Amino acid sequence: MAQPTHERVRRSIAQAQTIVVKVGSSSLTKPSGHLDPAKLDALVAALACARLQGARIVLVSSGAIAAGFGPLGFERRPADIATQQACASVGQGLLMARYEVSFSRFGIRVGQILITAEDTIRATQYHNAQRTLDRLLDLGVVPVVNENDALANNEIRFGDNDRLSALVANIVRADALVLLTDVDALYTAPPSQPGSKKIDFVPDVERALNEVKVAGSSSGVGTGGMVTKLEAAHMAAVSGIPAVLTCAANAGPALMGDPVGTAFAPIKRRGSSRRLWIKFASHPRGVLVADTGAAQAVRAGRASLLSAGVLEVRGDFSAGDPIWIDDESGKHIAKGLSGYDSEEIPRMLGRNTAQLRRFFGDEYAHPLVHRDNLVLV
Numbered sequence: 001m002a003q004p005t006h007e008r009v010r011r012s013i014a015q016a017q018t019i020v021v022k023v024g025s026s027s028l029t030k031p032s033g034h035l036d037p038a039k040l041d042a043l044v045a046a047l048a049c050a051r052l053q054g055a056r057i058v059l060v061s062s063g064a065i066a067a068g069f070g071p072l073g074f075e076r077r078p079a080d081i082a083t084q085q086a087c088a089s090v091g092q093g094l095l096m097a098r099y100e101v102s103f104s105r106f107g108i109r110v111g112q113i114l115i116t117a118e119d120t121i122r123a124t125q126y127h128n129a130q131r132t133l134d135r136l137l138d139l140g141v142v143p144v145v146n147e148n149d150a151l152a153n154n155e156i157r158f159g160d161n162d163r164l165s166a167l168v169a170n171i172v173r174a175d176a177l178v179l180l181t182d183v184d185a186l187y188t189a190p191p192s193q194p195g196s197k198k199i200d201f202v203p204d205v206e207r208a209l210n211e212v213k214v215a216g217s218s219s220g221v222g223t224g225g226m227v228t229k230l231e232a233a234h235m236a237a238v239s240g241i242p243a244v245l246t247c248a249a250n251a252g253p254a255l256m257g258d259p260v261g262t263a264f265a266p267i268k269r270r271g272s273s274r275r276l277w278i279k280f281a282s283h284p285r286g287v288l289v290a291d292t293g294a295a296q297a298v299r300a301g302r303a304s305l306l307s308a309g310v311l312e313v314r315g316d317f318s319a320g321d322p323i324w325i326d327d328e329s330g331k332h333i334a335k336g337l338s339g340y341d342s343e344e345i346p347r348m349l350g351r352n353t354a355q356l357r358r359f360f361g362d363e364y365a366h367p368l369v370h371r372d373n374l375v376l377v
């Protein structure tokens, strides 16, 4: 794919039909950490303007914990998970109530979607989320998405909403991702560092990941800082979606394609959402160890993993679950979705397709991991 120019990326954002906008806690709160209704109203005005011009808008909004800790009597954002979850439970309702009132000024309805990492890992939940979001957008609603903090356990939590927003962008097949935060752009180093310079355009986010110095959040209310925002821009780029990162006050101009903040070029053609999910969001539940020939074929690309080239299966998983494909030295080569339950696999190992068909029947004559369900790492 030819590298798009800065101007072209901005134009494609201006022309985007379906747009995912992510707003961070720090952009919705006062310095005290409490929810700031004026900031929320200003953001909603910019989004409503785009919506009323025909864009399909999904808002991924943080701020539940920030909205909840004040009313619960805490002076600052609590650090322990259980209290954060309690704050999110109280704050999510308060946040939605504000969005409801604010969007209703423009005659726009909102719908709440609380999502967990599991919903982006399991194919059935993923498709369920996709169907609901698509239908809401068809009905002209602005879905307001957040992680289901009150229930998500720490091991599978995203924790930040940046990467979640990139997955949502893929789920709704968005044409653009807009990341709104408390800095106006990506800088060559954290803006507090002397000499850091603003970056207007990132043609290749994979290179930027190595070159830009980023830090975590320093706002006291945000979570991932610039690290997870760059990861989100990367996930968008590899699924063919241009992104722009800027401050919430620039939401309007950013959506119009004006040269505010930092624009990120897509680096691949739009790939399948399944592959993005496999690569970035799935948590493998087992391992298939490939022999030298199979490892070579998988590494070379576009080859399925056949039972004949697999030496060992580890873990307890079901057909459709994500698994690692390792080489004999234990190095991860790829992630993929298993075609079979782990308990079915041992008797299939080392056998070619004709043998599998003869011994076990047609339903066993398929690859252990089909190439469409496999992503190199």
Ligand SMILES: Nc1ncnc2c1ncn2[C@@H]1O[C@H](COP(=O)(O)OP(=O)(O)O)[C@@H](O)[C@H]1O
Residues within 6 Å of the ligand: 023, 024, 025, 026, 027, 062, 180, 181, 182, 183, 185, 186, 187, 188, 189, 190, 191, 192, 212, 213, 214, 215, 216, 217, 218, 219, 220, 221, 222, 223, 224, 225, 226, 227
């Ligand atoms: N290279 C960088 N460029 C811009 N901002 C950076 C960089 N490295 C770290 N940051 C910090 O990331 C912060 C934004 O992240 P965060 O507080 O998590 O916001 P949000 O709540 O919007 O997710 C900024 O306030 C900034 O200080």
Ligand SMILES: N[C@@H](CCC(=O)OP(=O)(O)O)C(=O)O
Residues within 6 Å of the ligand: 023, 024, 025, 026, 061, 062, 063, 064, 065, 066, 088, 146, 147, 149, 159, 160, 161, 162, 217, 221, 222, 223, 224, 225
């Ligand atoms: N889901 C959490 C978001 C966590 C968070 O602070 O994220 P972010 O501000 O986007 O870095 C909430 O609503 O409070």
